[in-house]
Amino acid sequence: xxxxxxxxxxxxxxxxxxxxxxxxxxxxxxxxxxxxxxxxxxxxxxxxxxxxxxxxxxxxxxxxxxxxxxxxxxxxxxxxxxxxxxxxxxxxxxxxxxxxxxxxxxxxxxxxxxxxxxxxxxxxxxxxxxxxxxxxxxxxxxxxxxxxxxxxxxxxxxxxxxxxxxxxxxxxxxxxxxxxxxxxxxxxxxxxxxxxxxxxxxxxxxxxxxxxxxxxxxxxxxxxxxxxxxxxxxxxxxxxxxxxxxxxxxxxxxxxxxxxxxxxxxxxxxxxxxxxxxxxxxxxxxxxxxxxxxxxxxxxxxxxxxxxxxxxxxxxxxxxxxxxxxxxxxxxxxx
Amino acid sequence: xxxxxxxxxxxxxxxxxxxxxxxxxxxxxxxxxxxxxxxxxxxxxxxxxxxxxxxxxxxxxxxxxxxxxxxxxxxxxxxxxxxxxxxxxxxxxxxxxxxxxxxxxxxxxxxxxxxxxxxxxxxxxxxxxxxxxxxxxxxxxxxxxxxxxxxxxxxxxxxxxxxxxxxxxxxxxxxxxxxxxxxxxxxxxxxxxxxxxxxxxxxxxxxxxxxxxxxxxxxxxxxxxxxxxxxxxxxxxxxxxxxxxxxxxxxxxxxxxxxxxxxxxxxxxxxxxxxxxxxxxxxxxxxxxxxxxxxxxxxxxxxxxxxxxxxxxxxxxxxxxxxxxxxxxxxxxxx
Numbered sequence: 001x002x003x004x005x006x007x008x009x010x011x012x013x014x015x016x017x018x019x020x021x022x023x024x025x026x027x028x029x030x031x032x033x034x035x036x037x038x039x040x041x042x043x044x045x046x047x048x049x050x051x052x053x054x055x056x057x058x059x060x061x062x063x064x065x066x067x068x069x070x071x072x073x074x075x076x077x078x079x080x081x082x083x084x085x086x087x088x089x090x091x092x093x094x095x096x097x098x099x100x101x102x103x104x105x106x107x108x109x110x111x112x113x114x115x116x117x118x119x120x121x122x123x124x125x126x127x128x129x130x131x132x133x134x135x136x137x138x139x140x141x142x143x144x145x146x147x148x149x150x151x152x153x154x155x156x157x158x159x160x161x162x163x164x165x166x167x168x169x170x171x172x173x174x175x176x177x178x179x180x181x182x183x184x185x186x187x188x189x190x191x192x193x194x195x196x197x198x199x200x201x202x203x204x205x206x207x208x209x210x211x212x213x214x215x216x217x218x219x220x221x222x223x224x225x226x227x228x229x230x231x232x233x234x235x236x237x238x239x240x241x242x243x244x245x246x247x248x249x250x251x252x253x254x255x256x257x258x259x260x261x262x263x264x265x266x267x268x269x270x271x272x273x274x275x276x277x278x279x280x281x282x283x284x285x286x287x288x289x290x291x292x293x294x295x296x297x298x299x300x301x302x303x304x305x306x307x308x309x310x311x312x313x314x315x316x317x318x319x320x321x322x323x324x325x326x327x328x329x330x331x332x333x334x335x
Numbered sequence: 336x337x338x339x340x341x342x343x344x345x346x347x348x349x350x351x352x353x354x355x356x357x358x359x360x361x362x363x364x365x366x367x368x369x370x371x372x373x374x375x376x377x378x379x380x381x382x383x384x385x386x387x388x389x390x391x392x393x394x395x396x397x398x399x400x401x402x403x404x405x406x407x408x409x410x411x412x413x414x415x416x417x418x419x420x421x422x423x424x425x426x427x428x429x430x431x432x433x434x435x436x437x438x439x440x441x442x443x444x445x446x447x448x449x450x451x452x453x454x455x456x457x458x459x460x461x462x463x464x465x466x467x468x469x470x471x472x473x474x475x476x477x478x479x480x481x482x483x484x485x486x487x488x489x490x491x492x493x494x495x496x497x498x499x500x501x502x503x504x505x506x507x508x509x510x511x512x513x514x515x516x517x518x519x520x521x522x523x524x525x526x527x528x529x530x531x532x533x534x535x536x537x538x539x540x541x542x543x544x545x546x547x548x549x550x551x552x553x554x555x556x557x558x559x560x561x562x563x564x565x566x567x568x569x570x571x572x573x574x575x576x577x578x579x580x581x582x583x584x585x586x587x588x589x590x591x592x593x594x595x596x597x598x599x600x601x602x603x604x605x606x607x608x609x610x611x612x613x614x615x616x617x618x619x620x621x622x623x624x625x626x627x628x629x630x631x632x633x634x635x636x637x638x639x640x641x642x643x644x645x646x647x648x649x650x651x652x653x654x655x656x657x658x659x660x661x662x663x664x665x666x667x668x669x670x
Contacts, residue, residue: 053600060600061572224596237396246596256591261559261581263607265388265395270605272598 003030003039003080007070007100008311014055017251018319022055023071023312032081033104039081040093040110041102046074046124047314047329048158049222052250061274072098074129076113076120087112094123099311101333117290118300125328126162126300127289133275134162134220135285137242138170141273142218146171149212151231154222155193156183157318158328159244163220164191165298172218175211177204177227179321186326190301199223200321204230215239223248229257235268243272250319301327307334338365338374338415342405342435343646349390352586353654357390358647361405367416368439374416375428375445376437380666381409381459382649383493387585396609407433409464411448411455422447429458434646436668452625453635460663461497461635462624468610469497469555470620472577473505475613476606477553481506484547486566489557490528491518492653493663494579498555499526500633510546512539512562514656521661525636534558535656539565550574558583564592570603578607585654636662642669 004027011024033039051073054065065071075098079091084107087093093110097103113123125131137159138144150167154160155176164187167174174193178184179200187196195211197204204227208216217239219231224246231241248254263270292298303325305314311331317324339362346359368374386408389400400406410433414426419442422428428445432438448458460466472494473479485502489495490511499522502509509528513519514535522531530546532539539562543551547569554566554576560583566576583589598605627633638660640649646666652659 061602228595229591243598245599249596253593253596256564256593256595258588258591260563260591260595261584261588263578263605264580264609265607267396267607267609267612269607270598270603272600272602272604274599274602277602 003102004028005030005100005102006308008308009070010055010065010067012067013057018052018055018316020312020316025309030102030104033083035083037083037104037106038079038087038091038093038110039102039104040077040095041080042075042077042100042333044076044121044124045099045308045311045331045333046128046130047311047318047325047331048073048130049245049247049250049318051315052319061276070098070100072096074124075099076123077102092120094128099308099331101308118293121302121304121330121332122293122300124330125158125302126165126293126298127286129275130158130328131162131289132278132282132285133159133244134166135289136273136275136278136281137220137244138163138166138218140278140281141242141271142220142240144170144172144218148217149173149175149215150218150220151175151177151208151212151216151234152220152222153177153199153227153231154245154247155187155191155196156326157222158325160220160222161186161191161301161327164193167220168193169292169297173212175208175216177207180323183326186301190299199227205233208234218242220244221246225249225254229259232257232259232262232268235262235266237266239266239268241268241270243270247319248321303327303329304332305329306332338437339363340365340435340437341643343643344405345390345400345402347402348392353387353390353651355647355651360644365437365439368418370418372418372439372441373414373422373426373428373445374437374439375412375430376415377410377412377435377668379411379456379459380434380643380646380668381463381465382646382653382660382664382666383408383465384580384582384585384653386650387654396611405433405435407431409433409459411458412437427455429463434643434666436643453628456637456639456665456667457628457635459665460493460637461500461628461633462621464610465493465663466497466624467613467617467620468494468579469501470624471608471610471613471616472555472579473498473501473553475616476577476608477555477575479505479507479553482508483552484508484510484550485553485555486510486512486543486547486551486569487555487557488512488534488562488566489580489582490522490526490531491661492557493660495555495557496521496526496636496662499528502555503528504627504632508547510543510551512542515658518661521636525634534562540568543569553577555579556581560584560589564594567592567594567597567603570597570601572601574601574603576603576605578605582654583656638662638664639667640664641667
């Protein structure tokens with residue numbers, strides 16, 4: 001009996017804020033694997049803000065999604081049929097084939113994950129590309145040093161909460177923002193950052209003044225917008241901005257910071273990065289993250305929605321300021 | 336008979352665009368030098384855009400000018416009375432005591448300049464802090480490499496024309512902008528840049544598309560504003576912006592670039608710098624610049640106004656888009 005797989009496709013390209021009508025569902029038959037291939041049944045799908053960019057028909061660092069085609073992205077699952085000795089049935093693998101229940105792929109496109117270390121879903125979160133993104137931003141871009149003060153916007157999100165935790169592990173003072181009281185409580189009470197605020201409650205400039213009266217050394221930017229402007233004001237001489245994303249402007253472009261000229265007087269450095277340029281750093285990252293996760297110094301916080309049907313709404317929620325996920329947003333596929 | 340010196344003082348702080356009423360003149364008596372000091376009569380004064388920032392009462396990388404006090408800045412002159420063997424009468428020196436005819440200073444605050452290599456005024460221009468600023472931006476900040484394409488805004492100004500020339504010497508493709516047809520002709524016909532345009536004539540985005548169809552690798556930013564936005568669009572992956580100044584916003588702040596998020600997708604680096612952090616590089620710079628000036632590969636282009644009374648108007652002109660100086664703006668003091 002052939003394997004069937006439901007998948008989520010891009011039905012149309014959104015103008016501005018996407019809606020459910022931009023997605024469609026289809027059921028396809030998945031063929032048997034050939035030599036060097038395996039058949040994988042996904043258990044968890046990754047839901048990521050950067051997918052919004054791929055919904056546009058614009059040249060960027062990853063090709064755009066194609067209308068009528070399934071949405072690519074991170075996923076973890078198990079091998080259910082194998083034509084490769086190294087990937088026996090039952091093996092847990094990580095892939096980038098995205099929002100579908102099952103697929104066939106050559107084994108060189110898959111990474112085996114070790115579920116004795118952490119649950120499979122953690123490889124989409126703190127141990128996955130999400131955690132690596134935070135690590136690269138802090139270590140390879142911002143050169144964060146022990147004792148420095150860092151501000152993380154979108155601090156309760158997938159990448160943001162990883163950045164907050166890794167910075168605390170580094171012995172840094174962490175100021176973090178989020179868009180709801182629940183998220184702010186998570187930052188304060190669970191992640192134990194030094195100062196957390198709701199960026200829609202009061203002025204980010206004032207909050208940074210309170211949280212870091214002597215200024216900040218590093219800004220980990222997940223949002224752009226007014227928080228970027230506030231960070232430019234708060235940065236000390238020779239400060240660095242690791243620019244990771246700009247969720248404030250993903251649906252509708254936001255104006256640039258009016259105080260960008262401070263980059264000159266304060267000798268600031270603003271640097272953007274794409275995590276896929278740094279996959280070679282994954283072993284160094286995991287060597288730090290796995291022991292920390294085991295000892296409880298790092299936690300893998302996730303927001304889980306269940307069932308493929310819930311994926312589009314979870315994604316829309318992720319882009320909606322103030323609502324949505326605490327920690328990494330994932331879709332758990334029903335067994 | 337005591338030496339007298341006329342000087343230009345800050346009469347009041349400007350709001351927005353400065354006017355002549357913000358300056359006043361005074362005549363003071365200059366005392367005789369003590370041991371280790373010399374009395375200097377200035378021959379040339381430097382007129383620089385960054386002085387606008389010092390007219391505000393704002394904490395920055397240099398202290399603000401004080402109301403009622405003379406305006407500090409670069410100058411070159413000759414020793415006319417000396418209490419130091421190393422600085423005999425007749426020695427040409429460079430100083431930062433600014434817009435005054437004569438002054439007394441300890442010799443450790445002065446640099447001797449070699450007028451056998453170039454005329455004294457060149458030490459305010461291509462061989463001075465102005466030339467060093469361009470060199471630092473290209474070499475220490477942007478890491479400009481042979482064969483790359485660079486865009487220099489404000490390309491006909493003091494720092495800008497030095498940046499264009501040094502980049503051409505590096506074997507780079509140079510696109511430059513300026514605010515008048517005369518300046519554009521200078522860029523084309525004298526500096527022989529690869530593409531020059533008047534930024535007020537047509538869209539900078541279109542000009543960059545014409546001048547650099549494959550994009551640019553480096554942007555040397557003297558202006559900020561719409562040209563910065565255009566440069567962000569034109570930059571290729573891993574492009575760099577050396578942020579040197581933002582004359583477009585010195586009098587009235589300009590909005591930030593709406594496309595700053597491109598920093599992420601294109602992995603751009605934006606870095607600001609202050610030349611005084613790099614004075615240690617002056618010997619390396621001069622080792623390159625002096626032979627080039629002698630051989631005619633570099634030229635020292637200047638716009639000269641005569642007499643201390645002309646200094647404030649020259650400064651106002653410098654800040655006025657499209658008018659003003661080609662090359663370095665200096666004041667020649669009457670003999």
